[in-house]
Amino acid sequence: MQQKLKQKKKQKTEQKLSTKQKLAQHALQKQLQVLSLREWLICVGFMLGAAALRVPMQAVPSAEPITFFALLAGWLFGKKKGFLVGVGALYASNFLVFGGQGIWTLFQAAGFGMAGFLAGFLGKKARIWQVLGISIIATILFEVIVNVGSLFMFPFGIFSVFLTALPFGLIHLASNGAFVLLLPKIKQLIYEKGEFNQKEMCKELLNKFKTIKNMVVKEDE
Secondary structure, eight states, X not given: OHHHHHHHHHHHHHHHSOHHHHHHHHHHHHHHXXXXXXXXXXXXXXXXXXXXXXXXXXXXXXXOSHHHHHHHHHHHHOHHHHHHHHHHHHHHHTTTSTTOSSTHHHHHHHHHHHHHHHHTTSOTTOOHHXXXXXXXXXXXXXXXXXXXXXXXXXXXXXHHHHHHHHHHHHHHHHHHHHHHTTHHHHHHHHHHHTTTHHHHHHHHHHHHHHHHHHHHHHHHO
């Protein structure tokens, strides 16, 4: 009986919602799906772009584009997508660069993934010094993860590993810092051209529709 009453109330609610409201709600949901698909396509583009650029950049040891794209994805689309771009770009590029795949891939992927994850903490209007701070933290974290991982492959002490890696780490830090200066403008460009500002608007309007629906349900009760 209770289920039948609930179904009747639901039917009444749907009848009270105008056809225009239903069409608008459906259009907003479709737009959110389109924007979500667009995000994933851009993330795939970031992965492939970073992987391709990493090949010629092997000429400069420890200078790489993956951190840049991971940070960009995390800042634009959040922690999850940022992490996936870092991991995906590293895995794809290791098929193309010297050294290839190996146990080191796990540590490298974790390091680059963390860069994208940390960028997810940046606000939409984060300042350049905040972005630079995240880049520095992400780069240092990457170096720590990879150097600790190398202890499983090479029989050297941890002090020797970190000391040997220090010059490369400094190059990595400096190159990432230089790339980060381009991040705010590129992020803004992608955000505007992709029309991702519509995402928040769609969510707000859908919440309003839910509020209206809840009010109608309460009236029925």
